Amino acid sequence: xxxxxxxxxxxxxxxxxGAGGALALGLVWPRPRAARAARASATPALLSPAExxxxxxxxxxxxxxxxxPGAREAGCLNFLDKSLLHEDAHLAPLVRSGLAxxxxxxxxRRPGAVFAVLSPEEQDAVxxxxxxxxxxxxxxxxxxxxxxxxxxxxxxxxxxxxxxxxGNRDFAGWRRLGYPGPAHAAGGYTxxxxxxxxxxxxxxKRRPGREPAAPAPAGGASGHEG
Amino acid sequence: xxxxxDACVIGTGAGGGVALQExxxxxxxVVALDRGPELGPADFDEDELRVVIRxxxxxxxxxxxxxxxxxxxxxxxxxxxxxxAVGGAFTRWAGWAWRLRxxxxxxxxxxxxxxxxxxxxxxxxxxxLEPFYERAERDFGVAGVAGANPFETPRRLPSGGAGYxxxxxxxxxGAEVFEQAARRLGRHPFPLPxxxxxxxxxxxxxxxxxxxxxxxxxxxxxxxSTLSVxxxxxxxxxxxxxxxxxxxxxxxADASGRVRAARYLDREGREREVRARHFFLAANAIGSxxxxxxxxxxxxxxxxxxxSGQVGRNLMLHHGATVRxxxxxxxxxxxxxxxxRALDDFHPSDPKRGFIRGGVxxxxxxxxxxxxxxxxxxxxxxxxxxxxxxxxMRSLEEYPRALxxxxxxxxxxxxxxxxxxxxxxxxADGIPVPRITRRxxxxxxxxNRWFRERLxxxxxxxxxxxxxxxxxxxxxxxxxxxxxxxxAHLMGTCRMGTNPERSVVDAFGRAHQVPNLWIVDGSVxxxxxxxxxxLTILALAYRAVDHFLRAMRRLDA
Ligand SMILES: Cc1cc2nc3c(=O)[nH]c(=O)nc-3n(C[C@H](O)[C@H](O)[C@H](O)COP(=O)(O)OP(=O)(O)OC[C@H]3O[C@@H](n4cnc5c(N)ncnc54)[C@H](O)[C@@H]3O)c2cc1C
Ligand code: SF4
Numbered sequence: 001x002x003x004x005x006x007x008x009x010x011x012x013x014x015x016x017x018g019a020g021g022a023l024a025l026g027l028v029w030p031r032p033r034a035a036r037a038a039r040a041s042a043t044p045a046l047l048s049p050a051e052x053x054x055x056x057x058x059x060x061x062x063x064x065x066x067x068x069p070g071a072r073e074a075g076c077l078n079f080l081d082k083s084l085l086h087e088d089a090h091l092a093p094l095v096r097s098g099l100a101x102x103x104x105x106x107x108x109r110r111p112g113a114v115f116a117v118l119s120p121e122e123q124d125a126v127x128x129x130x131x132x133x134x135x136x137x138x139x140x141x142x143x144x145x146x147x148x149x150x151x152x153x154x155x156x157x158x159x160x161x162x163x164x165x166x167g168n169r170d171f172a173g174w175r176r177l178g179y180p181g182p183a184h185a186a187g188g189y190t191x192x193x194x195x196x197x198x199x200x201x202x203x204x205k206r207r208p209g210r211e212p213a214a215p216a217p218a219g220g221a222s223g224h225e226g
Numbered sequence: 227x228x229x230x231x232d233a234c235v236i237g238t239g240a241g242g243g244v245a246l247q248e249x250x251x252x253x254x255x256v257v258a259l260d261r262g263p264e265l266g267p268a269d270f271d272e273d274e275l276r277v278v279i280r281x282x283x284x285x286x287x288x289x290x291x292x293x294x295x296x297x298x299x300x301x302x303x304x305x306x307x308x309x310x311a312v313g314g315a316f317t318r319w320a321g322w323a324w325r326l327r328x329x330x331x332x333x334x335x336x337x338x339x340x341x342x343x344x345x346x347x348x349x350x351x352x353x354x355l356e357p358f359y360e361r362a363e364r365d366f367g368v369a370g371v372a373g374a375n376p377f378e379t380p381r382r383l384p385s386g387g388a389g390y391x392x393x394x395x396x397x398x399x400g401a402e403v404f405e406q407a408a409r410r411l412g413r414h415p416f417p418l419p420x421x422x423x424x425x426x427x428x429x430x431x432x433x434x435x436x437x438x439x440x441x442x443x444x445x446x447x448x449x450x451s452t453l454s455v456x457x458x459x460x461x462x463x464x465x466x467x468x469x470x471x472x473x474x475x476x477x478x479a480d481a482s483g484r485v486r487a488a489r490y491l492d493r494e495g496r497e498r499e500v501r502a503r504h505f506f507l508a509a510n511a512i513g514s515x516x517x518x519x520x521x522x523x524x525x526x527x528x529x530x531x532x533x534s535g536q537v538g539r540n541l542m543l544h545h546g547a548t549v550r551x552x553x554x555x556x557x558x559x560x561x562x563x564x565x566x567r568a569l570d571d572f573h574p575s576d577p578k579r580g581f582i583r584g585g586v587x588x589x590x591x592x593x594x595x596x597x598x599x600x601x602x603x604x605x606x607x608x609x610x611x612x613x614x615x616x617x618x619m620r621s622l623e624e625y626p627r628a629l630x631x632x633x634x635x636x637x638x639x640x641x642x643x644x645x646x647x648x649x650x651x652x653x654a655d656g657i658p659v660p661r662i663t664r665r666x667x668x669x670x671x672x673x674n675r676w677f678r679e680r681l682x683x684x685x686x687x688x689x690x691x692x693x694x695x696x697x698x699x700x701x702x703x704x705x706x707x708x709x710x711x712x713x714a715h716l717m718g719t720c721r722m723g724t725n726p727e728r729s730v731v732d733a734f735g736r737a738h739q740v741p742n743l744w745i746v747d748g749s750v751x752x753x754x755x756x757x758x759x760x761l762t763i764l765a766l767a768y769r770a771v772d773h774f775l776r777a778m779r780r781l782d783a
Contacts, residue, residue: 188434191396
């Protein structure tokens with residue numbers, strides 16, 4: 001059934017501040033879907049030009065493209081922008097102040113510099129400082145590790161989500177991992193495919209609606225002894 | 227005013243599903259209330275971000291609070307894996323369908339008292355439950371091989387029967403590797419029994435082994451659930467009045483101490499009441515305790531049926547150690563369903579290990595069936611000291627070769643591990659949210675550590691390039707600081723027992739203090755056992771309804 005749900009009494013009154021554990025689970029409340037927004041536009045909808053630039057540079061160091069598709073190819077920046085506007089809006093203040101922090105650290109290293117113009121090595125050093133929880137020149141807020149965790153979480157969500165959410169463009173993330181895509185809608189897998197004795201056709205090689213991941217199940221197949 | 231129904235079922239997960247099916251088929255008029263909408267196969271896609279990571283399909287409004295110690299403030303969040311939808315968490319389960327072992331019904335007398343733990347015997351034996359296990363296996367279609375697990379309690383086979391109604395499934399590569407490794411170590415792996423169709427059964431098609439199974443609804447009903455088994459049967463009788471998006475906020479007791487009506491909020495938020503002669507509560511170990519505690523009256527000032535003060539206490543969630551192996555070949559964890567092979571060699575209790583009780587081990591796809599759940603659970607990988615850049619990429623690229631060995635381990639009941647009403651945090655309906663207070667007993671922590679070592683040995687025996695424990699605190703790794711804060715296996719909180727001063731319901735699930743109230747979900751478990759709970763929830767629900775119907779017929783006669 002697909003009855004529309006009445007949102008009125010079903011929306012939380014409570015905004016929950018992102019505590020560590022909750023963040024790890026990608027805690028969210030129902031909101032208009034970021035998916036639509038991400039499809040509609042690949043230009044910033046929430047982030048300022050400066051934030052957009054800093055976020056793009058950081059995402060490309062978290063998931064680099066040096067040896068295969070990374071954040072850039074998958075469109076992680078666009079995903080982040082729309083996610084912070086919608087499903088993960090509760091994380092936006094933390095991310096935005098963290099992005100300002102990145103530029104502040106860059107300026108402290110080199111007057112007039114922003115994070116995006118640092119060399120990849122310098123950028124990596126800044127990210128390592130965040131991950132380690134300590135970074136000279138970092139503002140009092142947000143906590144560096146919390147910012148790093150959120151940025152990496154959003155990077156991975158954008159890299160590996162179903163492309164309908166605006167990330168994982170052209171299946172860039174799935175290709176990099178070697179995940180062939182959802183299979184149920186394409187008929188599932190055969191016993192031979194489960195055992196690795198028959199190949200699996202990934203979604204980017206399937207023709208939509210015509211070619212299943214597995215040959216159509218032979219109707220009423222009997223139980224195979226495992 | 228609407229005439230009273232014969233029976234009202236609250237919550238339509240595993241226990242509620244059996245109750246509404248059996249009551250309707252026995253000829254009673256039944257109203258079933260569930261707080262969530264009725265979803266169906268058309269809603270069940272594999273969008274991992276939406277369905278699992280953000281949990282926006284099954285329980286978008288879930289809110290709970292958590293703290294470790296009484297007296298501490300509790301932090302709001304989503305801790306338990308729930309489904310507020312018709313069919314409950316049973317829709318998205320992994321299908322593992324165990325009978326408990328004989329000794330698991332007698333933990334107190336087998337082990338003796340343990341400090342800090344609230345051990346108890348179940349008020350019934352394995353043999354008393356066995357006929358109902360059999361019915362559950364038949365109705366829900368369990369696939370397995372009787373006797374393949376040398377550590378299970380030998381079953382009395384129905385005459386001419388093969389033990390399980392369905393043969394085992396074909397196996398995925400990772401499970402084969404695990405099975406061979408286990409045999410090399412002298413262990414006894416066997417096909418894990420699942421309520422999933424290896425061939426058409428019960429009017430439902432065979433499974434297509436599509437991978438995204440646990441956590442998702444089955445798009446073809448090959449997985450047994452309330453939606454695929456109980457609702458069609460109950461509806462066929464014409465006696466079911468199912469009311470989705472109907473959140474029960476109080477069970478209203480009359481002066482004689484019987485429940486008269488369920489007061490609920492409909493989908494527009496209007497308050498309504500439905501009357502019935504008998505009430506079957508199955509809102510799970512969190513929801514049922516929560517509802518009883520909300521239902522205060524002059525006669526039950528501490529909550530309905532709570533004269534013992536035990537409602538909400540002894541909350542058990544299981545725990546599990548988890549180990550990652552990177553093979554030299556594809557493990558194919560994104561195919562099939564959650565698990566194909568298990569071993570039970572470490573299940574029997576042995577105090578010489580430094581702890582009592584035990585649990586079951588299996589090759590699982592919990593962290594490999596899809597890419598996000600894999601990528602977000604890399605913590606513990608010793609290579610990931612920075613956790614970004616090329617290092618992260620290399621770990622991500624190991625995805626196809628990643629094998630996971632997991633375990634389901636018994637946690638001991640503790641009286642202070644409980645759910646009650648949060649005094650400060652209210653939900654959108656203005657109702658106090660469930661507050662969870664929970665620590666981990668030292669026995670659990672010792673067991674978790676010991677099983678981690680056994681899993682590492684098994685992992686080494688699987689071969690491959692790297693083996694390491696997954697270190698996700700409170701999930702795959704527990705210690706004093708990081709108890710399991712929420713789970714998928716919700717047990718305890720309305721324990722069954724013979725003594726009304728120390729338990730909430732009797733051996734049939736009937737509330738000691740409320741003669742027309744039965745509780746038929748995981749909340750009645752006195753101890754947690756080292757197996758997933760659902761087949762036992764189903765069997766107990768069959769037994770409760772069977773007993774109720776017999777008593778009713780005796781009265782009528
Ligand atoms: C991802 C996952 C995998 C699992 N895999 C397995 C497995 O392999 N094997 C196994 O044995 N178990 C498994 N489980 C556990 C299994 O799903 C549960 O044991 C089972 O569903 C519990 O049944 P229940 O009847 O106690 O409650 P639930 O299934 O939780 O149902 C409770 C119902 O009550 C409703 N409800 C709650 N409060 C109210 C209210 N106030 N008013 C009206 N309705 C209300 C809810 O909406 C829900 O529908 C798994 C669980 C999860 C989440
Ligand atoms: S793996 Fe089988 S049971 Fe699970 S969702 Fe797919 S078809 Fe259904």
